[in-house]
Amino acid sequence: MGAGLPPVTVEEQAFLEKAAAWTATEGAYAHLQGTKPQTLAYALTDSPIGLAAWMIEKFRSWSDCDGDVERTFGMDTLLTDVSLYWFSNALTSSLRLYKENRLFPLAFETLERVSPPFGVALFPRELPMPPRSWVARVFDVQRWTSMPRGGHFAALEEPSLLVEDIRAFFRPMRSRPETRRRM
Numbered sequence: 001m002g003a004g005l006p007p008v009t010v011e012e013q014a015f016l017e018k019a020a021a022w023t024a025t026e027g028a029y030a031h032l033q034g035t036k037p038q039t040l041a042y043a044l045t046d047s048p049i050g051l052a053a054w055m056i057e058k059f060r061s062w063s064d065c066d067g068d069v070e071r072t073f074g075m076d077t078l079l080t081d082v083s084l085y086w087f088s089n090a091l092t093s094s095l096r097l098y099k100e101n102r103l104f105p106l107a108f109e110t111l112e113r114v115s116p117p118f119g120v121a122l123f124p125r126e127l128p129m130p131p132r133s134w135v136a137r138v139f140d141v142q143r144w145t146s147m148p149r150g151g152h153f154a155a156l157e158e159p160s161l162l163v164e165d166i167r168a169f170f171r172p173m174r175s176r177p178e179t180r181r182r183m
Contacts, residue, residue, distance in 0.1 A: 005110065011131045019128040026061060026127075033098035041092040051091065052082045062152035064125040072157055081156075108138050119143035119169035121162055125151030143169045 008016070023030075032040055044051045056069060056078055065072035085091045108114075118139035122129055124147065132144050145165050150158035 012134050022128050033095045034102035037095035037099050041095050055082050064149050064151040114139050117142040121145050121165040123147045123150035123154045
C-alpha cells in the first residue's frame with residue numbers, strides 16, 4: 001500500500017475487511033468520541049446509570065464473555081470500574097483522547113522503523129489488530145503470542161495469561177548487557 005511498499009497480503013486484506021466490518025457494527029463510539037467528546041461527556045457525567053450502561057456495554061461486547069459479562073468480570077469489578085470514572089470525574093479526559101488521536105493520528109514515514117523490541121499478546125476477542133506482517137513493517141516484533149481466550153480488557157479478564165506473556169517477553173532481555181542498569 002503506497003509507493004515503495006510491498007503489496008497488501010491476503011492476511012492483511014482480511015484484516016482490512018474485518019476492521020471495516022467491526023467499525024460498521026462497533027465503531028460508532030469511536031466516531032462520536034472522536035468528533036463530539038464534550039457532548040457525550042456532559043451526558044455521561046450527568047447520569048451514573050448512563051455511564052454504567054455506556055461502559056458495561058463495552059465490557060460485554062469487547063470481552064470473551066459469550067454475552068454473560070458478570071461471569072467474566074463480576075458485578076463488583078464492573079461497578080468499581082464505573083465508579084472510578086464517576087467519582088473522579090475522569091470520563092471527559094478519557095473521551096477527549098479519541099479526538100486528539102483523530103486530529104493527530106499515529107503515522108510513520110515510508111520505511112521508518114521503531115527500534116525497541118516489541119511484543120504483542122493477541123487475545124481472540126480484542127478489537128481488530130493488524131497481522132504480524134504489517135506490524136513488523138515498522139516495529140521490531142520479538143514476541144507475538146496468540147492467546148487462547150480473552151478480549152479487549154485482558155488485564156481484568158485473563159490477568160495470569162497477560163502477566164506470564166509480559167514476563168516471557170522481558171525474560172530474554174535480562175541477560176543482554178545493553179539492558180543491564182549501569183551503576
